[in-house]
Amino acid sequence: MGIPVRIGIPRALFYYSYYPFWETFFTELDAKVVASGRTNGKILQDGLNSSSNELCLPIKVLHGHIIDLKDRCEFVFLPYIISTQKGSYYCPKLIATPDIAKAVVPGLSLLSVDVDIENFYRSLYSSLKEIASKLRTNPVRIYAAYRMAMERQRIFEGYVHGGALFEDALSMTRGKRKPESAASCPPARDGPVIAVIGHTYLFNDAYISFDLIGKLRKRGARVVTSDALSAGLIDKTLSAPESRTHWSLGNRVIGAAVHFSRRKDVDGIIYITPFGCASDSLIKEYIDANPGRGKPMLVLTVDEHSGDAGVVTRIEAFLEMIARPAARAG
Amino acid sequence: MKCHLGIDVGSVSTNIVVIDEAIRVVESLYLRTHGDPLGSVRQGLERTAGALPPGNGVSSAGVTGSARHLIGAMIDADVVKNEITAHAVAAAHFHPDVRTIMEIGGQDSKIILLKGGIVTDFAMNNVCAAGTGSFLDQQATRLGIPIEEFGRRALDSKSEVRIAGRCTVFAESDMVHKQQLGCATDDILRGLCDALVRNYFSSVGKGKDIREPIVFQGGVAANAGIRKAFSDYLGREIVIPGHFDVMGAIGAAILAKEHIGRTNGTTRFKGFGIARCDFKTTSLVCRDCPNACEVVAFRQDGRVIAMFGDRCGKYNHPER
Numbered sequence: 211m212g213i214p215v216r217i218g219i220p221r222a223l224f225y226y227s228y229y230p231f232w233e234t235f236f237t238e239l240d241a242k243v244v245a246s247g248r249t250n251g252k253i254l255q256d257g258l259n260s261s262s263n264e265l266c267l268p269i270k271v272l273h274g275h276i277i278d279l280k281d282r283c284e285f286v287f288l289p290y291i292i293s294t295q296k297g298s299y300y301c302p303k304l305i306a307t308p309d310i311a312k313a314v315v316p317g318l319s320l321l322s323v324d325v326d327i328e329n330f331y332r333s334l335y336s337s338l339k340e341i342a343s344k345l346r347t348n349p350v351r352i353y354a355a356y357r358m359a360m361e362r363q364r365i366f367e368g369y370v371h372g373g374a375l376f377e378d379a380l381s382m383t384r385g386k387r388k389p390e391s392a393a394s395c396p397p398a399r400d401g402p403v404i405a406v407i408g409h410t411y412l413f414n415d416a417y418i419s420f421d422l423i424g425k426l427r428k429r430g431a432r433v434v435t436s437d438a439l440s441a442g443l444i445d446k447t448l449s450a451p452e453s454r455t456h457w458s459l460g461n462r463v464i465g466a467a468v469h470f471s472r473r474k475d476v477d478g479i480i481y482i483t484p485f486g487c488a489s490d491s492l493i494k495e496y497i498d499a500n501p502g503r504g505k506p507m508l509v510l511t512v513d514e515h516s517g518d519a520g521v522v523t524r525i526e527a528f529l530e531m532i533a534r535p536a537a538r539a540g
Numbered sequence: 541m542k543c544h545l546g547i548d549v550g551s552v553s554t555n556i557v558v559i560d561e562a563i564r565v566v567e568s569l570y571l572r573t574h575g576d577p578l579g580s581v582r583q584g585l586e587r588t589a590g591a592l593p594p595g596n597g598v599s600s601a602g603v604t605g606s607a608r609h610l611i612g613a614m615i616d617a618d619v620v621k622n623e624i625t626a627h628a629v630a631a632a633h634f635h636p637d638v639r640t641i642m643e644i645g646g647q648d649s650k651i652i653l654l655k656g657g658i659v660t661d662f663a664m665n666n667v668c669a670a671g672t673g674s675f676l677d678q679q680a681t682r683l684g685i686p687i688e689e690f691g692r693r694a695l696d697s698k699s700e701v702r703i704a705g706r707c708t709v710f711a712e713s714d715m716v717h718k719q720q721l722g723c724a725t726d727d728i729l730r731g732l733c734d735a736l737v738r739n740y741f742s743s744v745g746k747g748k749d750i751r752e753p754i755v756f757q758g759g760v761a762a763n764a765g766i767r768k769a770f771s772d773y774l775g776r777e778i779v780i781p782g783h784f785d786v787m788g789a790i791g792a793a794i795l796a797k798e799h800i801g802r803t804n805g806t807t808r809f810k811g812f813g814i815a816r817c818d819f820k821t822t823s824l825v826c827r828d829c830p831n832a833c834e835v836v837a838f839r840q841d842g843r844v845i846a847m848f849g850d851r852c853g854k855y856n857h858p859e860r
Contacts, residue, residue: 252830417831417851498747506661518851519606524664527624531659 214242215345217321218283220275221246223268223307224291226376226410230366230383231359232287238355239347244283246275249417253278258514260314267484267514268411269303269310271418276315285321285344286311292326295441298458301489373438375423376414401430402477402532405470407463408490410437412512413482420512420521422482429529434476436466443469453496460493467497471505478506478532480525485513506531542599543592544800545809546793547581547615548626548786549573549605552646552674553759554580555789556588558596563633563794567591568786570759573646577607581614582815589812601809602626602796604788606647613838613846614819616808619796624652624662626791631755632657633794634781639751642770642778643787644740644760646673651744653751663744671739673760675708679715679732683725687763690729694765697730705735706742733769741773752776757784817841826850 217236219225225245233243247253249271257274276286288308293299303310308322321344323337338356342349362383369379404426406413413419413435423433439447444465448454453468454461463481470476481497483490494509508528510521543566548555551573558567567588573580602619603612604626612620631641632654641652649672653661665672680687701723704710711732718728754776760766761784771778783790800807823836831851838846847855 247830250830251832421851509663519609520664523606523622523624526622527659527662530622530625531662 214240215285216242216244216283218244218246218276218279218286220272220279220286220288221248222272222275222415223304223411224289226414228289228363230380231363232289234362235355235359236287238358239342239345239351241345244279246278249274249415251417254417254514262314264486265303265310266486266488267418267512268409268415268487269307270514271415272307273311273314276311276318280315280318285319287321290322290324290326292324293458294325294327295458296327298454298461299456300458301487303488304459367440370437371440373434375433375435376410376437399432401432402529403434403475404431404529404532405434405436405466405473405476405479406482407436407466407470407479408482409459409463409484409487410435412484418484418512418514419482420518422480422510422521422525425522425525426480426529429525431529434470436462436470439466439469455489455493455496457489457493460489460496463490463493464496467507471507476505478508478528480508480510480528482510482512485511541596543596544793544797545588545598545601546626546789546791546796547584547601547603547605547611547617548623548788548792549577549581549603549607549611550623550646550788551606551648552677553785554584554605555786556581556584557783557786557789557793558588558592558598559790559793559797561797563790563797565783565786565790566593566596568783568789570785573607577610578614578819578821581611582819585615585812585815589815598807598809598811600793600796600800600807602792602794602799604792609846609848610821610838614840615814616810617796618805618807618809619792619799621792621795623648623788624650624659624664626788626795627757628652628654628659628662628791629794630783630787630791631757631781633790634783635753635755635779638753638755638779640748640754642740642745642754642756643758644672644736644756644766645758645788648672649740649744649758651740651748651750653748661748663746663748665744671705671708671736671743673758675711676732676736676760676763676766678708679712682712682715683729685725685729691733691762691764691766693726694729694733694763695768697724697726699724699727700734701727701731703728703731703735705732705739711735730765730769733763733765734773736766737769737773750774754778756780757787759785761785814840823849826855 236243253274256277257270260273261270279286291300292305308320312318324333326333338352339349342352366379366383369382426433444462447465447469470479543558543560546557554571554573556569560566569584571580571584601617603617604621604623608620627643631638643650649665651663677687680690701718704714756778761780818841820839821836826833826835833850835849835855837844
């Protein structure tokens with residue numbers, strides 16, 4: 211056996227949903243998986259410099275991560291994730307990320323798969339076969355690797371649905387004792403419960419979310435996120451057809467807003483959204499129109515501007531709004 | 541006599557008020573910030589000190605506004621509070637039954653909903669400053685009309701001219717176009733007021749349950765054209781508080797007074813003498829990690845009193 215092939219996985223977008231699967235899958239095929247570093251000023255700047263202005267912030271950040279990776283591996287892995295649930299789809303820009311990446315990062319060797327629930331086994335199987343040939347591995351081994359990866363993903367999702375944040379769930383899935391927290395601050399014991407909803411790749415990235423979760427914890431709040439809700443729970447919450455949209459990620463946000471506003475233990479909801487997200491601009495309307503909503507909700511729009519004063523002002527005002535009635539009463 | 545100092549340092553104006561124990565405004569000052577918060581606060585403190593009747597001691601000081609952390613460090617404020625809370629506290633003091641506060645300042649606009657004096661919902665404009673005071677300022681200058689006359693001229697308008705209000709750049713080209721078509725300046729000014737109000741309700745005011753009494757405050761509330769556009773749009777009466785342009789500063793003073801009263805403490809305020817100190821900021825780009833944060837060191841007479849701007853907090857970030 212020679213030197214293992216290095217496969218780079220950018221720490222952006224679907225990384226936050228499926229990294230345990232892909233890490234296990236490629237490792238099982240004797241490849242070495244390299245993840246890009248955490249988002250920092252340089253990665254963001256590289257992403258902004260290389261991307262079209264029309265893209266949303268998380269895709270720009272993805273390009274920064276690809277640039278960070280591309281000289282450290284033979285292939286960069288980026289899936290075409292079209293649909294993971296019947297009747298709902300990902301945003302066209304997200305689906306097309308491998309194509310966009312090829313255009314913005316010259317000389318990129320991509321490894322890709324199609325994930326489309328409508329055509330699941332055919333599309334995935336042919337993609338995986340192609341990967342096997344690129345990695346010069348026996349196609350028969352793919353099935354075993356796939357099974358192993360699915361199992362690991364199931365364990366990971368179990369932790370996430372149990373309320374663990376991404377980084378903690380990942381550490382626990384890997385069997386490490388001490389979870390490294392995604393946020394800069396450990397969870398609070400008491401204090402108001404704030405539900406953070408939005409795209410997992412936004413609020414789990416401490417840099418582009420201005421460390422929203424860490425800031426909330428630092429101010430004494432307990433945080434739950436929309437990640438903790440399983441697909442089944444979201445589905446059940448949105449059982450009325452008029453409350454659903456075409457987008458998987460959009461449905462998750464709407465479902466989370468409805469779910470958390472019904473939950474008695476949740477004091478307030480913060481919906482974090484990246485400036486320029488096409489689906490989010492419509493999702494907000496759905497949430498407002500949904501009769502299930504009735505909790506205080508803050509919509510926090512983040513962009514590439516570097517000052518966090520605006521975020522701090524809104525978070526402080528929001529927490530105070532929630533705390534003040536209690537202070538007055540007591 | 542005991543009194544309490546409140547400072548609201550925004551992007552366009554710096555407001556300083558002094559209130560007495562009964563929350564009556566003893567002194568109030570509205571200054572242009574001109575991009576220099578330190579300079580405007582220094583100037584404002586000097587003028588306030590000069591105007592204050594002798595025998596008045598400041599027993600608490602509060603700061604709000606977008607430069608609150610900087611100015612809080614400068615004067616050593618007892619309370620450094622966000623603008624939403626400050627505006628709400630002040631409005632609820634003068635109008636205890638207030639349900640809706642509309643506030644439009646230099647670069648931001650807000651809506652705050654209250655019930656029983658407690659904030660229940662709020663929204664602030666995002667990213668873009670379309671439809672705020674600085675935009676009206678700019679357009680008034682472009683039309684050669686002093687901002688003080690803007691409102692009155694808009695009220696003189698006889699007919700409606702529709703201006704796009706979604707984005708200031710589009711609004712401006714729309715205005716130029718309407719001027720070239722020969723529309724009267726008064727009508728264009730009124731069109732701008734209507735556009736600003738439409739923009740307000742399609743952004744911050746969207747989906748909000750607006751109930752009376754409605755209080756309109758912030759510098760833009762001085763503009764009679766905007767006031768009329770708001771009450772026309774809502775079809776309801778709006779209340780303009782007596783100190784509409786310094787409500788944030790009053791809120792900061794009230795919060796400082798409450799804080800000192802609650803803690804039985806003494807103020808940390810350095811005194812009006814600090815207006816004579818030398819305050820400087822220097823910035824550096826930290827090279828310790830790839831984030832390359834722009835860190836600002838804030839010095840009083842050469843000594844560093846605060847540092848801001850780092851993401852990791854190792855420079856002792858006061859707001860974290």
